[in-house]
Amino acid sequence: MTAVIDYGAGNLFSVKNALDYLGVPHLVTRDQAEIENADRLILPGVGAFPDAMAMLEELELTGVIRREAEKKPFLGICLGMQLMFEEGLEFTPTRGLGLLPGCVDKIQAPGLKIPHMGWNELVYENDCPLLSGVPEGSAVYFVHSFQAQTQERYLAAWAEYGGRIPALVFRDHVFGAQFHPEKSGAAGLRILKNFCELR
Amino acid sequence: MLAKRIIPCLDVRDGMVVKGINFVGIKEVGDPVECAVEYDRQGADEITFLDITATHEGRGTMIDVVRNTARRVFVPLTVGGGIRTLEDYRDILRAGADKVSVNSAAIRDPELISRAADKFGSQCVVVAVDVKRREDGSYAVFINGGRIDTGLDALQWIRECENRGAGEILLTSMDADGTKNGFDLPLTDTVSRMVNIPVIASGGCGSLAHFGEVFEQTGASAALAASLFHYRELTVGQVKEYLAGRGIPVRKAVEL
Numbered sequence: 331m332t333a334v335i336d337y338g339a340g341n342l343f344s345v346k347n348a349l350d351y352l353g354v355p356h357l358v359t360r361d362q363a364e365i366e367n368a369d370r371l372i373l374p375g376v377g378a379f380p381d382a383m384a385m386l387e388e389l390e391l392t393g394v395i396r397r398e399a400e401k402k403p404f405l406g407i408c409l410g411m412q413l414m415f416e417e418g419l420e421f422t423p424t425r426g427l428g429l430l431p432g433c434v435d436k437i438q439a440p441g442l443k444i445p446h447m448g449w450n451e452l453v454y455e456n457d458c459p460l461l462s463g464v465p466e467g468s469a470v471y472f473v474h475s476f477q478a479q480t481q482e483r484y485l486a487a488w489a490e491y492g493g494r495i496p497a498l499v500f501r502d503h504v505f506g507a508q509f510h511p512e513k514s515g516a517a518g519l520r521i522l523k524n525f526c527e528l529r
Numbered sequence: 530m531l532a533k534r535i536i537p538c539l540d541v542r543d544g545m546v547v548k549g550i551n552f553v554g555i556k557e558v559g560d561p562v563e564c565a566v567e568y569d570r571q572g573a574d575e576i577t578f579l580d581i582t583a584t585h586e587g588r589g590t591m592i593d594v595v596r597n598t599a600r601r602v603f604v605p606l607t608v609g610g611g612i613r614t615l616e617d618y619r620d621i622l623r624a625g626a627d628k629v630s631v632n633s634a635a636i637r638d639p640e641l642i643s644r645a646a647d648k649f650g651s652q653c654v655v656v657a658v659d660v661k662r663r664e665d666g667s668y669a670v671f672i673n674g675g676r677i678d679t680g681l682d683a684l685q686w687i688r689e690c691e692n693r694g695a696g697e698i699l700l701t702s703m704d705a706d707g708t709k710n711g712f713d714l715p716l717t718d719t720v721s722r723m724v725n726i727p728v729i730a731s732g733g734c735g736s737l738a739h740f741g742e743v744f745e746q747t748g749a750s751a752a753l754a755a756s757l758f759h760y761r762e763l764t765v766g767q768v769k770e771y772l773a774g775r776g777i778p779v780r781k782a783v784e785l
Contacts, residue, residue, distance in 0.1 A: 343625050347600050377650045442531075443727050445652060445696065448750060449532040449574055449780040469532055469780040471605060473652040473696075491531060513605050513627060515569070516783050 332356040332526050333368030335395070337385045339375045341510065345407065348512040348519060354526040362394050370402050370528060371395070375409030379418030379434060379476070382409055383426065392427060399429050403503045403528040405460075411499065411506030412476060420476050429504050432480030439492025445475045450489040450497075450509075452517075458486030458500055460507075460524045470497070470507075470514035470521075478508065503528060530778040533744050534574035534751035535765050536607075536729060537758040539564050542581045544590035546759070562597045568758065569602045571765035572782035576602065577630070577699075577753060580610030581674075592624045599625025609657055609699070618645050622653060630655035630699055633672040636679055636686070639693060646694025655729075656690040657699040658683060660716060668716060675703045684723060691724045698724060699753065701731040709735025712743040712752065721748030729753050737763065737771040744777045 334345055336358045349356045356372075357364060365371065373395065375382055386392050398404070406414045406429075414429040419436070426434070437446055449469040454461065472489065478496040486498040489509075498521075499506045505525065511518035539561050540547050546561045565576050576598070580591045588611060595608055608621045609630030618629050629649075635642050635656055646654045659671045660683040668683035687698055700720050702713030712730045721728040727750035730743045734754040743749050757763050769779040 341627075343623060344599065344627070347625060348603055350600065351603070376652065443725055443750065445726075446531070447652065447697065447727050448534055451530065451532075465783065467781075468783055475651075513603060515603055519603060 331368050332370050332372060333365050334358045334372045334374065335365065335391065336360045337382070337389055337391060339377070339382070339410065341374045341376045341408065341512065344510070344512045345372060345374045348522055349526070352519060352523050352526065354523070360389050360391060362390075365391075365394050365398055368398075368402070370526065371398060371404045372525075373404070373406045373410035373413065375407060375411070375413060377409055379409065379412060379420040379426070380422055380424045382413055383418070383424050386413070395427060396429070399427075399504055403525060404429065404505065405525050406506040407512070408474060408508060408510055411508050412478060414504065414506045415478055415480065418476070430480060430484055430499060430501055430506065432478055432484070434476050434478050437475060437477045437491070437495065442492045445473055446491045446495065447473045450491060450495075452487040452489060452497055454487050455482065455485040458498060458505075459528065460498065460500070460505055460521050461486060462524050464517050464520050468517040470509040470511065470518055472497075472509045474508060478506070532574065532778045532780040533749075533772065534729075535572075535740070535768050535779070536575045536577055536751050536753040537568045537573050537765060538577040538579055538731070538753050538755040539759070540579045540581055540755060541591060541594060544594055547581070561594045562601070564759070565598045565602050565606075568765060569604055572769055572780070573604060573765045574780055575605040575607060575751070577607040577609065580608065582611065592620060595621060595624040595626050607655060609655070615641075615644055615648060618649055618653075622649060628653045628655050628697070630657045632657040632659065635690070636670065636672055636681065639689065642690055642693040642695055646696070651694045651696035654695050655697045655699050656687075656695040657701065658687055658690070659701045659703050661703040662716070671703055675706075684719065687720055687724060691726055695726060697727045697729065699729045699731060702733060705733025706731075708733050711735065711739040712747075712749075714742060714746050717743060717749050718747035721750070727751065737768060740768050740772060741775050741777065744772065745775070
């Protein structure tokens, strides 16, 4: 069973639709016991870093997420991916979940439009099980104004936008997608399916 | 490279697809969900529903259309038409849309843009602006399907939309719309260079060459067309093949 963590994120329904379409057993929950009992966890997210962290804290979810992410496959999507880092610098410096080393800061792309919105191609860096069967150069859908800053060793794939934007990051069984796999057509569905088949 | 987006637009009334010529003389054609599935199959980068329903009951139907589409189509969905309140925003986003476009309501109450951006994030706030050129060469904003001149200067209004937190501008030239003579290149170029948010060019597209022009001669991030795709004069796939051949970055849809 895959648990999609419900803390009011805007793309929750889209993630759920994609899992329904893939026929993946899942539940949408904010219940500690259900999160503990799940085989894998998805943390969706759209919006601002400080608000989302405040929401997770208010719902007393940060502790259980930090604990459970050590034990089972975990996937953060978009803002959910950004929350996985140690610190976010959007509006005001805010402590993140700290599942991955690094911070989240404004995209520096002089002369380019912000947000980075639309379909951009994945360039592969390190082998990652979520990209199995997805050809390099596949385009996925991004919408974001902030980006992760992390070491190359955690990078599965990046996208070119005034520099390298970390697109898919990972450490062991902990994964973060800056793009929206639930809105990225066949390539995105394949990435979600790959995640839901991890044990 | 960020791909230029091709966006088919479906005009929907009472749950059925229609397409107007110059916003008048509307013909009915099909089920919007099936049309969206077909556009997705052709490689559409995003799909826009424009709800032209007038009645309250009809608006509930639109929510169902969005919900049923979002279960089958996994590219971004934008819904516009008749959005007045934050509750409208919430209902449409909860049904599975990714972006909501506002037009008249934003002009009556510009605070709606700021509030929606604060509450749901700029990424889902699209402001649709219908523009007509004045005799002195300036641009005016029209509302109500091009029937009412607001007296607003289009460039000033678009700048205000950006400052208030709009995430994208859907720019329709009322002069070009329905003509099939091509996008309004000077207008699109002026606006896309003026703002730092993406601009979707709309109105007037009638051929492959028009898609090429709008990306080669303006800063548009996306191009939207309705009747061209709806009456199958062109497929999204043909447009992308043409653009790729001219060296314009487009998404190659993969089947896995």
